[in-house]
Amino acid sequence: MLKNINRSNLVTKGNENRIYIFLVIVFIVLAIAYPDFFSSSNIKALTTTCLLPILASIGFTYVMIGGNFDLSIGAVINAGSVICMGEFNRFFTGFGGDSGGGGALFGAWALAFVCAIAIGVGIGALNGFLVAKVKVHSFIVTIGMLTAVSGFVYTYSKGNTISVNSYALVDVIDKPLVSAPYIEMITPRFIVVVAIVAIFELVLLKTRWGYDLFMVGSNKETAFQAGINTEKKVFTSFMLSGFTAALSGALFAVSMNAAVPNYGERGIAPLMMVLASTIIGGTVMTGGSGSVVKTAIAVLTIQSIFNGLISMGMGFDAQVLSAGVLLGAVVFYESFSLYRQSLRKGERPALLREAEEMKHRLPAKT
Numbered sequence: 001m002l003k004n005i006n007r008s009n010l011v012t013k014g015n016e017n018r019i020y021i022f023l024v025i026v027f028i029v030l031a032i033a034y035p036d037f038f039s040s041s042n043i044k045a046l047t048t049t050c051l052l053p054i055l056a057s058i059g060f061t062y063v064m065i066g067g068n069f070d071l072s073i074g075a076v077i078n079a080g081s082v083i084c085m086g087e088f089n090r091f092f093t094g095f096g097g098d099s100g101g102g103g104a105l106f107g108a109w110a111l112a113f114v115c116a117i118a119i120g121v122g123i124g125a126l127n128g129f130l131v132a133k134v135k136v137h138s139f140i141v142t143i144g145m146l147t148a149v150s151g152f153v154y155t156y157s158k159g160n161t162i163s164v165n166s167y168a169l170v171d172v173i174d175k176p177l178v179s180a181p182y183i184e185m186i187t188p189r190f191i192v193v194v195a196i197v198a199i200f201e202l203v204l205l206k207t208r209w210g211y212d213l214f215m216v217g218s219n220k221e222t223a224f225q226a227g228i229n230t231e232k233k234v235f236t237s238f239m240l241s242g243f244t245a246a247l248s249g250a251l252f253a254v255s256m257n258a259a260v261p262n263y264g265e266r267g268i269a270p271l272m273m274v275l276a277s278t279i280i281g282g283t284v285m286t287g288g289s290g291s292v293v294k295t296a297i298a299v300l301t302i303q304s305i306f307n308g309l310i311s312m313g314m315g316f317d318a319q320v321l322s323a324g325v326l327l328g329a330v331v332f333y334e335s336f337s338l339y340r341q342s343l344r345k346g347e348r349p350a351l352l353r354e355a356e357e358m359k360h361r362l363p364a365k366t
Contacts, residue, residue, distance in 0.1 A: 019281050019294050023301045030308040037308060040181035047185040048174075048255075050303050051193050052077070054296045055248035057274040058200050059124075059241030061295045064278055065204070066237045067217040067287025068131060068138035073245045074271040075149035076123050078263055080116040080246030081253035082153055085162040088112035092166070109169050113250055120246020121239050123149060128238030132231040146271075153261045163258040174255050189251055196244070201292040213237065217287025268306070268320060276327040277302055285331070302326065 030037045056077055063070045091111045095104035123145060130141045173192075176184035204210035215223040216233045224230050253259035264270045281298035283290030305326075309318045 016282065019297050019301065022280070023297055023304075026301050026304050026308075030304060034308050034311045037304075037311070040184065042307065042311075043182060044185040046300075046303060046307050047190065049307075050296075050299050051189060052248045052252045053270065053273045053277060053303070054299045055193050055196060055251070056245045056270060057277050057295045057299060058196060058292050059237070059244035060274050061278050061281075061283055061290050061292050062200070062204075062213065062237040063138075063241045064283045064285070065217045065287055065290040066213050066234050067220065068234060068237070069142060070124075070127065070238060070241045070245075071139065071142040071271060072123065072127065072145035072149055073142075073241065073274055074264055074269055075146045075153065076120050076242055076245035077249035077252075077270050078153045078259075078261055079123070079149050079156075080120050080249030081259035081263065082157045082162055082261055083119050083246075084112045084116040084250035085164055085253050085259040086156060087115045088164055088166075089162070092164075105166060105168050113247075116246050116250040117243060120242040120244075120249075122242070123246075124239040124242020125235070127242070128235035131238065132234040157259070157261040159261060161258050161260050167257060169254050170257050173251065189255065192251070197292055197296050200240075204290075204292060209233075214288055217284075217289070219288070272327070273299070273302065276330075280326060280330050 027037075036042055056073060060070055060073055088108050092100075092104055092108035095107055097104065127138070127141055127145055130136045131138045173189040174187050177186050177188075177191075178184065204213070212223065212228045213233050215226065215228060216230050220230050223233075249259075249263075252263075264272075277298040278290070278295050279285060280302070281291065281295035283295065305322055309322065
């Protein structure tokens with residue numbers, strides 16, 4: 001009996017921390033197959049590519065914990081990027097351009113980020129309203145929003161890349177704080193992402209709001225009976241998803257000094273990356289369980305695999321295949337786990353123990 005309990009606890013702990021185990025395994029394999037994987041330059045490149053999907057997946061994790069999906073996240077990322085670049089050009093010109101000096105630059109970038117974040121929060125609020133108040137399934141709402149926002153992005157950008165002539169902000173947000181090996185990856189953009197991850201994780205684990213969100217995802221009816229405003233929690237989670245998606249798109253566009261209306265069409269789509277990372281990180285598809293930190297670790301794990309594949313001379317097709325295999329395997333595992341849980345529903349431990357005792361009392365078959 002003790003062995004069974006220990007084995008059960010071990011399996012449970014292993015499942016809860018599977019992403020850390022997976023990360024260690026991936027690192028060991030890549031270190032053997034690609035000796036330069038842990039070089040300072042590669043670690044910096046790997047960390048930089050992780051920042052956008054990590055930031056975008058924070059709000060998405062909140063939505064999934066609440067028992068919903070936000071499939072419009074890729075379009076919101078693109079919206080945040082093109083709005084930020086486009087509105088900077090508009091405001092910078094209005095403030096006098098280069099003749100306006102540093103004040104024109106600061107004001108234009110500040111207003112551009114406000115506009116980008118506002119569009120993301122607005123899209124999230126509309127998603128949340130339709131899901132929480134109108135009671136339309138999140139899959140239907142966000143698929144429709146994906147199409148609508150993508151159309152808006154192409155209309156706004158006229159299907160073209162929007163670039164800016166100022167490199168002042170990119171020189172700031174991506175400048176290493178310390179120019180030393182393995183530390184040069186720490187930039188202001190890196191610190192912003194890490195800080196947001198930490199804040200959102202603390203909100204989940206240490207506040208009543210986070211506790212209520214877990215309850216809503218676990219059992220919405222029970223949460224409602226407990227006095228939780230379930231509609232408000234769902235609405236807010238979608239707004240936060242729009243916020244982090246738009247902010248990630250804006251920061252990414254600034255780092256590239258340009259925005260494209262179709263980021264992710266070639267290679268791994270942002271939605272695919274965020275969805276895979278969130279599920280692989282342990283957020284349950286039916287809601288009620290998840291972690292922002294584990295989602296971030298999952299992004300690092302998947303990007304490490306992509307990094308290793310590129311280093312071995314493989315292209316985007318291999319990345320797409322590996323992401324699909326990973327996501328498919330985890331979805332299958334989660335579905336099987338949910339099936340096993342459904343079989344155990346309604347079991348009465350006392351009756352199970354009694355049945356086990358009766359089984360031992362029966363005479364052996366001859």
